[in-house]
Structures are given as C-alpha cells and as structure tokens.
Amino acid sequence: MSKKIKIMVAAFALIMFGFTAQAADPVRIGYSIAKTGLFSKAAPSQISAYELWAELVNKAGGLNIAGIKRPIKLIWYDDESNPTKSAQIYEKLITQDKVDLLIAPWGTPHHLNVAGVVQKYKFPMVGNTAASVAVRQIKPGNIWFPTPMFPDKVAAELVKLLQANGVKSAAVISNVLPFSSENRQYLLPALKKAGIAVKVNEQYPPDVKDMTTMLTAIKQANVDAVIGLAYPADSFLYMGQAKGIGISAPFQFLLVGPTIDAFGKAFGKFADGIVTMGHWSPAQKAWPRAKPFFKAYKAKYKGMNPDYLDTAIAYMSLEILEQAVAKAGLDKNKLRQVISSDTFDTINGPVKFKGIENAITPVAFLQQQAGQMELIWPKKIATSKFMKR
Template sequence: MSWNSRIAAGFGAAALCSALMAPAAAQDVLKIGASVSLSGPFAREGQLLRDGYDLWRDTVNAKGGVKVGDRTYKVEIVYYDDESKAPTSARLTEKLISEDKVSFLFGPYSSGIATATAAISERYRVLTLTPMATANSLYARGYKYIFTPSPLADAGLHPLLSLATTFSPKPTRVAIVGPDDLFPNVTSAGAVKKAQEMGLEVVYADKYPKTATDLSAVATQIKSAAPDIVLATGYAQDTILLFKSMQELRVQPKMLGVAMSIGVEDFRTALGASAEGLMGVDYWVPTLSYQDPLFGDSKGFAKAFEAKYRKPPTYHAASGAAAGVVLQLALEKAGRLDSDAVRSAMLALRGQTFYGPVEFNEQGVNVKATLNASQIVGGEPKVIYPESVREVAPVFPRQQH
C-alpha cells in the first residue's frame, strides 16, 4: 500500500489537509492546558517537552488551525510550571480545568507527576495526552481519558539488552541502577526480568533516593559487582552525578547505557569526553521513515524544530509534537470537542505520525510504539539499533576514559 493510501485509510488525510489550509479569519480558540516542569530536577526534560508542544501549536496555526466539524480553531496552550512536584502539578491541573476552562490537557514530564494529575483529569473527564509519562501502572488503573503515543516503561532498556546479545565476546554480567521513582523503578524491573530471560547474570540491581546528592557509595557497590554492562534508569541530573562518581572510582564497564537523556545536549556536555561510547534508548530519531500530513516525516519535523530552536530535537520534544498531531487527528475524526467523542476517535486511529505507528488500546496505550538505541560517537548520538535505521555500527567494548 502506498504512503498516501495508508494515511488516507488510517487518518483521513484529505480532511486533515483541508483543515490545515482553512483561512484563519474569525477563528475560535482551542484552549489546551499543560502543567510541566520548568524548574526543579525535571526542568531540562520539561522544557524539551514544552518545545515539542509549542512547535506543534505554531505549525498547525501557521497552516490555518484545526478543523473540527464546520469550525476552524486556533490553538492556544496555557502553561504553568509544576516545579517538578506532583502535588503542585495536580493543583495546577485542576486550575487549568476549573479556572482556565481548557478543553484538553497535555501531560507533564514524569510518570510520578502524571499519576497525580491523571486522577484530576479523570475526575473532570478531560482527555489528556501524556507522551512522557509511560509507567505501566498509570495505564492499569482503568482510566479512560489518558493516552500516550510512547512505548511503556517496562520495555525501556530492552533495545540495549537485545543489542548486547549480538556482541562477541558476549557480555554476561549486568548491573541495573536508578533513583527510587516510578518510571525508573518500572524500567529497572523490566530490565532485570528481560536480562534474566536472555540468560544474562544480574550481578547488581538497586535504587538510590531520588534526591541523593552523593552517589559515591552506589558507584563503589557497582565496582565491587564487576559488571560487563551498567544500565542506568535515572533522569539527567542524577545520572550525571552517578556517572561522575563512577568515573572517579574508575568503574569502567564494557558497555554503559541509559534509559533516558542520550539525546539531551547539556547532559552530554556535563559528562564531557566520558560520554563517548555511551549508549542510550531513544523513543524517536530523525532517521525514521514514519510520515504524517502535518510535518511530512521525521526529517521534516527535525528540520522544522531546528529552524525554530536552532538545535536538533530530542525524543522528548518529538513526543510532545506527536501528542499534538494525535490530538489533532482525533479531533478531525470526531468532528466535535466532546471528550468522549474524541476518545472514541482516538481509539479508532490507525496509521502513523512522524513519531511512529499509532494504534491505541482501551487503556490509552499505543500498542504499535517503537524504541531505538543510539551511541555517542564523536560527541553526538548516532543510531545503532535496530539495524534497519542504523547510522553507524555500535562500538563495543566501550573505550575506557
């Protein structure tokens, strides 16, 4: 089937394209709310997520707005800073709904925070896109109004483990470590289970307080376990601290990987030369061939992002923009703003965005979501897995620093 027929069958591209070309005059406003972390420990990731939300808004508005039924809407996003705190985000989410009167919500960064906000949006029956909240438990609560275009957390390190089994000689001893928080805990548990299923020996699996400021004891424990592979499930800030502690103690595994942050520029900058050879999981990379009617394809999104922000996009930003595309497609399909109608349209979507394939189950999980892996080569992340989108061959063992 051709790309055009795939999109037409899955999303109704003709209707969407006509919506994008509709005149901007006398438009109504589609108000979307977003409580995201713009300060606190998740500020890096929260800003990247907001960048994606904003690029979708600006792109769709520049093309005429969103067509819903016989009306065309200009998109407005109302933001609040949740300060990386779940109670604050829950309070601000209620404010967005009850005071700002938003029609839909874009979710926060962090599964822990989203667990708090989802209870609010569910009570008010406000449909929410949560691209960077992927803990399995969030989607096992029976909620009807949350949807994520991203893969769930328990599979977050599977690409790196699968890649490890292809190396010769095969690394066999694995250490898995991260902060005691919802997403890292789910990712760690999924990685331990997968590693054991693959016949790898998990020689260390532990967590540290998410507010820890000294991880030298953790690094010492990892060194004593003598792993071939160290996989970190933490966020940018604590992972930098962990890796610097490991470097000071000369902990030098053959393979070093992260579940997050591989594409975050200031994460790599903070690690300096020691970032070379680091592997990490990406939810999205620009070399993917997925397509949609708004950005065209992954390269088209990357080009638009670089034109606006003067830097390459990360998967955090891509997931945010993809959430907007998915909502837009569901709105066009539903033909009205009612959350239940849009939810039904969301469940009926079949096709692609530039971010990847889309098909939601009743729990709001994208059952077609994909994962990739990259490695820092020459200071920049390059795709190494799967082989179908590989930019460079993986370097193993990692050069010691």
C-alpha cells in the same frame, strides 16, 4: 434599496461578523509543567515541543477544528514537580479556566495523578512522557500513551540487546523514583533468567550528589555492562564521576538524560557509546515527518537538537491531538472515539492505540555515536549498529 432589504443586509452582516469572530477565537489548550522543583531540568524538552507546535500551527492559520481554523493559546501553570499539585491544576483548567483541550504534564507520577482527573470529567487527553505498568489499570477512554517504553517491555528488549552484544555481567544502579524502580523491578529477574550475572546492585536517592562509592565498586567488579536507571540530573552526575573514576565497561546504559542536547555537548566524545531509551530519529527515512520536524526545531531554537526522547514523544502527542481534532472537533465523545480507533501519522511513524497503549511503535534504544544519536535497536528501525565504548 428598500428599508426591508437594508435591514436584511445589516442582519446578515451581523451574523457573518459573529461567525468570523467565533472562528477567530483562540482555542485554549491547558497543561501543567515542572517549571521548578526536582524535575525542572527535564521539563524544558517538553515545553519546547509544545511551543514549537503552537507556533507552527498558528503560522499555518491555526488549529483545524472540524474544518474551522482557530489560533492556539497555551495556558499553563507550574506544578513545582509535585504530582498532587499537577492534578489540582488540571481540575482548575477544566472547571475554572474552561480550556478546550488538555495536553500532558511531565513524568509518570504526574500522569498517574492526572489520569484520575480526566477520568472524573470525561475529558480526553493524549499523554506523552510517561510509561508504567500501573497505567494499564486505568480505564481506557480518556488518556493514551504514545511511547512504547513500558518497564516490563524495556527490560525484555534491553536484555536482548545485551545478549546480542555478548554481555555476561552487569552492574545495576537505580534512582529510587517510581519509573527507575519499576524498570529495576522487571530488569533484575530478566537479567537472571538470561544468565547475566549482576555483580553490583545499588539504589540511591533522587537528590544524590555523590556516586563515587557505587562507581568505585563497579570499577572493581570489572563488569561488561553498567546499567544506570537514572533520571536526567543523575545521568549527568554519573558521567562526570564515571570519567574521573575510569569506568570503562564496553556497554553503558543510562535510562533518561542522554537524549537531551546539553548531555552530548557537556561530555563530548566521552558520551560516545552511551546507550539510552528512545524510539525516534530524524535519520529514519521511513518516517517522512521526522526530518522536517528536526529542521524546524533547530531553526526555532538556534541550532539546538531536540531531545530524542521527551521532545519527540511530546510532539507525537500533539500530532495525534491535532489530527483527532481536525476530524472530531472539540466534542469530547467524538474526540475520544477518534483517538481510540484511528491511526495517526507522526514524526515517529504511524501510531494506533490498543486500549491506552501504542500498538505499533516498537521498544527501541539509541546510542550516541560521533556526537549523534543513532537508533541501534531493534534492527528493523535501526539507523546504525551498536558501538562498544
């Protein structure tokens, strides 16, 4: 072999080694999460979705970035349940850690704060565990929300569900945190318009430790429905104290919490009949991705069920990101265009965005029945009918 040919071969080898090394470099994906603080009991549902997705994608060879597969490396920081700190972390992820992609924090206040950061740096991010009419004021193009559970829409559909099941009177108790308060803002006038009498209407602080006074008033009012606009911690508190006081309303609704696996295990048969918000189920045969996800989750987490609300929404956001990156790569402008215009196949069926909102997935409600979560509303995606407590 001539000296010239040897030099060319060596140069080619170096080039190919460079391409191989570049292809093997991890894609760095950053996020903040409420590992500690007020929302720490809710965040594991989201973390588990992120970790499962990264593991499954890496086992399949890595994240497809416009035809090149690269392993995923998750980079995260504890935002201590502080929305302001969450925004600071996302700025750090973008400007100092130089992450390739972003995934969302937990909760509505955190999303609202982070929205300003992704807008500032024109860095697209698919949100998940958040819904507020306030997000409609955000300029479209850098953040999207896969869940349809916006408070104004939830109120309208919940009232329809109540009417369909003969509810004439209700008690409404609400956490003062933003998502609960916003749901209350739209629910109370919707109940009035529907002719459903609100006999108890109370609010309580985020760190509530005792609901007995409120629950005693509810029992005395003898209402058809109890509507608890609660977060996970207060949903658990409600259940424990409602059992002791003997709350027997045939319709009982808790906003966030009952979809967590620990909820059903903690309360057993007493949890049967509890209604909550959620739009996903592995039993819905129209969504072929749902069952494999469910099985993979249970396999990884030793028989534990995914959170039918937060884990499902978080995983949907990752599927959307994965499919968008496969088409657009890491170019922010191309990624923004794909997310804004394409239809994505998820565990919850097809998703397409109109502005920042999911234009396909309907507002829906789940109910625990015989230890399992079932979709009961709307009828077009229901896996079971409503069951009175």
